[in-house]
Amino acid sequence: MTTMIQCISPVDGSVYAERPAASPEAARAVVARARKAQKAWAKRPLEERVQLVLKGVARLNEMVDEVVPELAWQMGRPVRYGGEFKGFNERSNYVADIAASALAPIVVEESERFERRILREAHGVVFVIAPWNYPYMTAINTIAPALMAGNTVIIKHAAQTLLVGERMVRAFNEAGVPDDVFQNIFLDHATTSALIAEKSFDFINFTGSVEGGRSIERAAAGTFTGLGLELGGKDPGYVMEDADLDAAVDTLMDGATYNSGQCCCGIERVYVHESLYDAFVEKSVAWVSNYKLGNPLEQETTLGPMAHKRFAAVVRQQVADAVAKGAKALVDPKLFPADDGGAYVAPQVLVDVDHSMDFMTEETFGPAVGIMKVKSDAEALSLMNDCKYGLTVSLWTRDAERADRIAADLETGTVFMNRADYLDPALCWTGVKETGRGGSLSVIGFHNLTRPKSYHFRKAL
Structure with missing residues (x-):
């Protein structure tokens, strides 16, 4: 047969x-x-x-x-x-x-x-x-x-x-x-x-x-x-205290949610210096809330369904598990009436997350991102490397020498500075670990x- x-x-x-x-x-x-x-x-x-x-x-x-x-x-x-x-x-x-x-x-x-x-x-x-x-x-x-x-x-x-x-x-x-x-x-x-x-x-x-x-x-x-x-991948972003805040929000949130978050090098977790954390979170929630979820064949739709309802189920399960462990979901689901519990998934931003949650350590591959507050480069570096995957990392700073020092200790295939979710054909596309x-x-x-x-x-x- x-x-x-x-x-x-x-x-x-x-x-x-x-x-x-x-x-x-x-x-x-x-x-x-x-x-x-x-x-x-x-x-x-x-x-x-x-x-x-x-x-x-x-x-x-x-x-x-x-x-x-x-x-x-x-x-x-x-x-x-x-x-x-x-x-x-x-x-x-x-x-x-x-x-x-x-x-x-x-x-x-x-x-x-x-x-x-x-x-x-x-x-x-x-x-x-x-x-x-x-x-x-x-x-x-x-x-x-x-x-x-x-x-x-x-x-x-x-x-x-x-x-x-x-x-x-x-x-x-x-x-x-x-x-x-x-x-x-x-x-x-x-x-x-x-x-x-x-x-x-x-x-x-x-x-x-x-x-x-x-x-x-x-x-x-x-x-x-x-x-x-x-x-697999679980690519992080790190926003330092001297970053261009608006540019970081725009690029990282796009990297987290474009294509319904189904990107090999999509941003799935963001670490933000405590001095910018509140502003970054507020702007990120507003940015993500502006999507129009709906039929991808309609021109006004900016966020389509995930490729299959079983992929969407993973996203929902990880978000629910994180919330049950103390995370907060900040995007109002009422803004996305097209979320049908199936392939159509509303985007989400989570805070009060940590690495005890699968949402911050396992691949999500959907339109949801976790944001954590950090105090130093050392703390951010430790968290970024605390992962079994390593495809890309996105660093946000005006100081290229500082980015270079951090990059030397990152366990990843590509390090971006002030960019994310992009494949440069002149550079080798490669990964480490799993x-x-x-x-x-x-x-x-x-x-x-x-x-x-x-x-x-x-x-x-």
């Missing part, structure tokens, strides 16, 4: 899309086509591969009128925000600009006697397991540089954004990327694990939950397959998607 993979729309709970999962035999055939096509693709000139990828990006941009409402139906982001094209294009264009230099040989010696150099060689078949929260932007982080570097790519998207991989592959194939070089596949968990265990792939990039990452590591055990894992391992984008991203190959030629005996 064929397993059907379904996308249940958070807009109205209906089945928005469904596709049959590939059988193990059909999945192996997809992998075989990708492997057969890879050598010829890698032998094409680098600039040709780069331009074909950029044509695929341009073709997807032409589908904007279809892509944006599809995203609203699949995962709930309001159409007023226009999809993910800004970041999608920025990342694609940047890796295209640096591809030649990132993949250039490292020449150690070129003399009459010796040629010694290190080349970057494609891994082979790259498997991208993409998430639903930013389904285009997170996927392109690996797809664009992997294809440019000479790999073939197979993408498996989350069920919640079932149509995204299909649409991306269609755009790239229509733009001239060969069908077997970039393929979409629908898989159940059992077949996915079996393919990984069979060493079907030469590199796997996964963005998702910690448990999902563990499952992939277990499946890959003993295969020596390269893995890139971006997993946030995962590996890194995408930047020159380092290209290096992770290739392997070094050394040439040592003695020309004169």
